[in-house]
Amino acid sequence: MKFKLGDFVRFVDEKREGYVTKVIDSQTLGVTDEDGFEIPVAVSNLTSVHGHGVVAEEPDLPKPIQVNAPGISKIENGIYVAVATDDKAGNVVHFYLHNQSANVLLVSLTTERKEKYTGSFYGILETHQSKLVYAASLADLDIWPEFIFQIVLFSKADVKPAEPLVIKKKFRAKDFSIEQRELPQLKNKGWLIRLDELPSVNIDPQKLKESFFKSPAEKKTVAAPAKEIDLHIEKLRDDHHFLEADEILQIQLSHFQNALDAAIVHHFDKMVFIHGSGNGTLRDKIHKLISKNPHIKTYMDARKEKFGYGATEVVFK
Structure with a gap:
């Protein structure tokens, strides 16, 4: 067996x-x-x-029907490892890969220790689904292998396919220093550790400067964006009525990032992004990306008398 x-x-x-x-x-x-x-x-x-x-x-x-457990909405969209404790064996923890995203994930997990590799899991994760991928003794944390996740993201939405992810994770004691919480799709408590983070796009000033000296044939033209960008989905897509909430958010963030990058290339001093108030999800995501961007001096709520808290003004360095 x-x-x-x-x-x-x-x-x-x-x-x-x-x-x-x-x-x-x-x-x-x-x-x-x-x-x-x-x-x-x-x-x-x-x-x-x-x-x-x-x-x-x-x-x-028969496979159980996947349902959204209470409290799921409190978790940011992303890909997580849920490290669950076990009631019967205190030192044992179970690693579940949890898909809190709008994409279907094609996943493989390989573990590496002392340059020896072991294939531990492969499979498909539907959105809001968790699957057991590994188990270990918490007492052996110091000798746990490095986890190598290879993830392909699939979406039916009309968006450009994302690059496959290769995520390497070496668990440390600090990952388990925070208080345990209820885990999505699971009855156990444990720790929820995010694997993917939206990367801030950093433009190398030196490479940008060098690009100015290229011949016209070599240059890639970046159109100057408007000074005021409206991110309401009805302004971006005619088929927005057929899109899921997660798909809408991805499209809005992609449009935001493209406009921001173009503004940096064209040396804008400031610009305004109209994101609406709503539940604050888009606003929070945008502010998180802005705060990590080295080309941005500061940001603030824009023209409260007109937008309230529904727009953000970005001031570039």
């Missing part, structure tokens, strides 16, 4: 159960029992405990 990390198993020759938390070699596994001790056990001395919460579904069973 073939076991994988996270399987709940029972010892054949004694009354003891635990989780597979380490693959020692092809014939031996590390099993962590309810007391938190990891024990090397021969594969031949183990049997699966079917029906336990973390055991993978049998192929002939």
Whole structure:
């Protein structure tokens, strides 16, 4: 019988159960029992405990319907690792990849330790879905491998395909220093760690300067944007009635970033982005990107008498 990390198993020759938390070699596994001790056990001395919460579904069973658990809306859109504790084995933690985005994710997880690589998981994550990808003993944190996630993002929306992500994550003690919380799609508590972050686009001033000395044939023309950019979706897309909320946000942020980059290239002193007030999600995302951009001096609410808190003025360096 073939076991994988996270399987709940029972010892054949004694009354003891635990989780597979380490693959020692092809014939031996590390099993962590309810007391938190990891024990090397021969594969031949183990049997699966079917029906336990973390055991993978049998192929002939219907898949559960994915629903949005309460509290999901409080989590920013993105890709997360949910590190869940276990009530029966205090030292064991289970790693779930959680997709809190508008995209379908094609994912593989490879672990690396001392230049030895192990394929640990591959599969598809629908939006707002979690899947178990790994398990380990928290007591062995110092010798955990580095996690290498390769992710392809798929969307049915009319947006330019995003580049595949390669995310390397080495877990540290500081990742688990914050208070545990209820985890999305799971009954357990644990830690929610975001893997993807919207990168701030930094333009290298030297490269920009060099581009001015290229011949006309070599130059790529960037059109100057308007001084005032309206990001309301009805201004950007005629088919906005058919778009999901996450798709709308992606389009708005893409339009914002393109206009911001063009303003930097054309040496704007300031510009205004009209994002509306709404629930504040778009405003917060924009402010986060602005605060990380080295070409921006400051930003503020723009013309409150006209927009209230629905527009932001950006002042460039």
